Amino acid sequence: MTKMNMLQAINSALITAMTDDEKVMVFGEDVGHFGGVFRATSNLQQKFGKARCFNTPLTEQGIIGFANGLASHGSVPVAEIQFGDYIFPAFDQIVNETAKFRYRSGGQFTCGTLTIRTPYGGGIAGGLYHSQSPEAFFAHIPGMKVVIPRNPYQAKGLLLASIRDDNPVLFMEPKRLYRASVGEVPEEDYELPLGKAEVVKEGDHITLLAWGAQIEVIEKAAAMAEKDGISCEIIDLRSILPWDAETVCASVKKTGRLLVNHEAPQTGGFASEISATVQERCFLYLESPITRVCGLDTPYPLAHEKEYMPDHLKTYEAIKRCVNF
Incomplete structure (x- = not known):
């Protein structure tokens, strides 16, 4: 290594x-x-x-x-x-x-x-x-x-x-x-499976789903939520197409809640597809509406980049709203 x-x-x-x-x-x-x-x-x-x-x-x-x-x-x-x-x-x-x-x-x-x-x-x-x-x-x-x-x-x-x-x-x-x-x-040759999500951290109260750089964001938000007694399950989707609906839905059936975080604008973002699929497959298991924490529906701003980003603070507040619904 x-x-x-x-x-x-x-x-x-x-x-x-x-x-x-x-x-x-x-x-x-x-x-x-x-x-x-x-x-x-x-x-x-x-x-x-x-x-x-x-x-x-x-x-x-x-x-x-x-x-x-x-x-x-x-x-x-x-x-x-x-x-x-x-x-x-x-x-x-x-x-x-x-x-x-x-x-x-x-x-x-x-x-x-x-x-x-x-x-x-x-x-x-x-x-x-x-x-x-x-x-x-x-x-x-x-x-x-x-x-x-x-x-x-x-x-x-x-x-x-x-x-x-x-x-x-x-x-x-x-x-x-x-x-x-x-x-x-590893310096040697190895492969990881395509189309398979990874459960980065197991939890009981809410499933947090993201990919790429936003995994670090939801990890920070989860650490804040843990101090409030909220146990977060964290999943890295890894593949957007095909995406691992089975792993995600199994997690949601366990926790009863789902929050999806991505940096792209919310309207038409991939969180919409995830939300629709999970709602179809897990409706009777959901304890609160599926929550999306996404970028803004604007061109990506230079001067207001921090305001645009779906950061850990926005995610933490959304976690609390979802759990306390």
Whole structure:
């Protein structure tokens, strides 16, 4: 085991995958000699050569179109979109080609070996064009997976599983954790299951559900609630598509309450899908309405970033309201 931050864990996963399979290649804007804007791909070009780690033109639609072609011909591309906010020019390629390639060909062709990496989320004073959380847009697309890690250990294991999965995967990295989150990570090869949530902490009175950087937020809120005698169960969803409804519903049936926290705006956020499913499956077990603590329905603000964030204080107040309903 070695202490790594999330960037180092991602870099380690890419080195492991590229060493294990010569068909794995990494590309995107400035990922080559420069190592990407966050340095996640540092030294890959020096180690594996320019044919396997290289820069692309500044065109997100072109990056994913190119990646689709590579994947459909047997390569294992790992395409980087520099910021999650920049992924929208590639939306047509992802929605209408990446996710549908296998289906529309009756299983004859596939883009299943494609992994798309992108940093997302706020907390770094990035303003409205470098802070968005677009995961819910992609959760609406059958034919691909959406995965989000919460710490370095999860990042390496989930990224290796994503690269090796038989389906295209959008791997979203919470950028405010890149250097802030440090933990023990195995140097060797390992994978973590996709589509399976993790119960981080068991509790009795309320289920707290989040993913990515918001896990730390709900952990802080839970610690505050524990002082009031409220026992919180904490679940990291890890995969947005497919999401592990069985684990979540089993927890809600035990605690009788659910709070979902995500950084994206509330309206149309993935918490809505979770709430609807849990209400359908657990209605008779619920002791209070399902609670959402989310970002505001505004463009992501620069000057008022702290007010926008669904932080531990907002979450703590929501926990009390839910338990005392």
